[in-house]
Amino acid sequence: MKEHGAAVSITELTKTYGELRAVDAIDVLIAPGEVVALLGPNGAGKSTTVDMILGLTTPDTGRVLVFGNTPRQAVAEGAIGAMLQNGTLLDDATVEETVGMIASLHRKPLPVAEAMRRAGVEELANRRCTKLSGGQRQRVRFAVALVANPDLLVLDEPTAAMDVGTRREFWASMREFTDQGRTVLFATHYLDEAEEFADRVILMRAGKVVADGSVASVREMASGRTISAVLPGVPVELLDDMPGVASAERRADRIQLHCKDSDAALRALLHYSDARDIEVSAAGLEEAFLALTAQEITR
């Protein structure tokens, strides 16, 4: 993909806060029409990356281009719509006024009623923003992002305050948007949302991109387990060909099997009657995902 054809092109992007490298020399290309989930635990650098794509934060080094322009230019042209994390609404305005205010600033906005309909907040039009539930506020903020009629929609933790039902509705209205071939980048730490909705997953950890690919491929990497056992005398080549095993290695008597399907590999391994001290462990990306899901539970 050529850089200038890309919806978002990120090159060697770095942002440091004091000692912390919040974003550490990442490279990402997003094609027009892609729906991309930016996944990672808190502090992985998702929000900083999003802020730099939006031009709200200036990178230390590296570059972001949005449809071939700087983020500021892209914003000025109305190419970007965004739902920011912790973004709030105007307490002294109604929903319709809030959406209308943003619409009045854009050059080619959606009709206000249309944006409210798509975000599912039509019936709240005359409600003051103070009188909204958390999930309703999120949907109003979605309407604010939509009314710009952008080519790229950036969402930072869009469903954070939503209950299950509201989340489902939110993603349904989002599909309406992506069906028109627009580009979406959303940061989340809900793995299931990424799986269900994104074409592509970019997994960040400690400021770096640790995985980038289709949902299926990242999932495959993520579900990989490692089996470790003491099994003297069996050649590594033989272990390599065992069902469910991706690769095998040996250190003295102990073998390590990196598995695509650890259940199948374990069944095969048990045919060797002298295999003992067997351990099955999650490894690599799975650990990252476990960290994510653990956070999801504590929230």
Next chain:
Amino acid sequence: MSTGYLILEIKRALRAAKFLIFTVALPILMFVFLSNLGEGDANAKASLMVGMITWGAFSAALFAGARVAVERDAGWQRQLRLTPLSGAGYLVGKGVVGMVVALPAVVLVPLVGALGQGVTLDAAQWAQVTAGVWLAAIPFALLGLLLGQYGTADSMQSITGVLMMVLAMFGGLWVPLSALPGLFGVIAKILPTYWMSQIGASALGSSENVLTCVLVLAAWTVVLGALVIRRYRLDSARR
């Protein structure tokens, strides 16, 4: 920036009831109350009226500007930075809002003066105590904007409240400086509120030259305007 945006901003600003009490109702009440305390000297009434116009107009402009603290706190400024509205556009818009909400006092206090309190002035004098004083509110809209970019939504309420009182009292808007010890006259000249009221008072024959008032207020405008822009740039770069 579109007119649609400005109209919504003005609607929001006028919606705050507390705001209208301070900037319109109180100046009118105090005007009526104080002007009937004395022996009804027409000149004293007119200069009291100028003080109350000034009070209402400057406090409205100040409060309106300071309300940017609420938007800043809430992350609304960040949301606006994702629209084609430029930083300059945002600040000019807020300044215009401050000037618009200063209008009710500039219109209503003189109406009460002319119709209820028997203040009689010629057309040029009326223009100077209304339009002249209104334009002199510009530096106060800027002062509000500057404060609004420093404080939080909560702290801003008390800070602007106290500041409003100090500027009004020591600027000689409530009590004529001639009725106070000489030191107050010296303090007043440091404050922009004094010069703002003198724009109107000079039409009634005060000793200050109107050109001096304009120059002093222009200097306040330039300095405060520069500080507002500087602060806004630093603030957006930091966030």
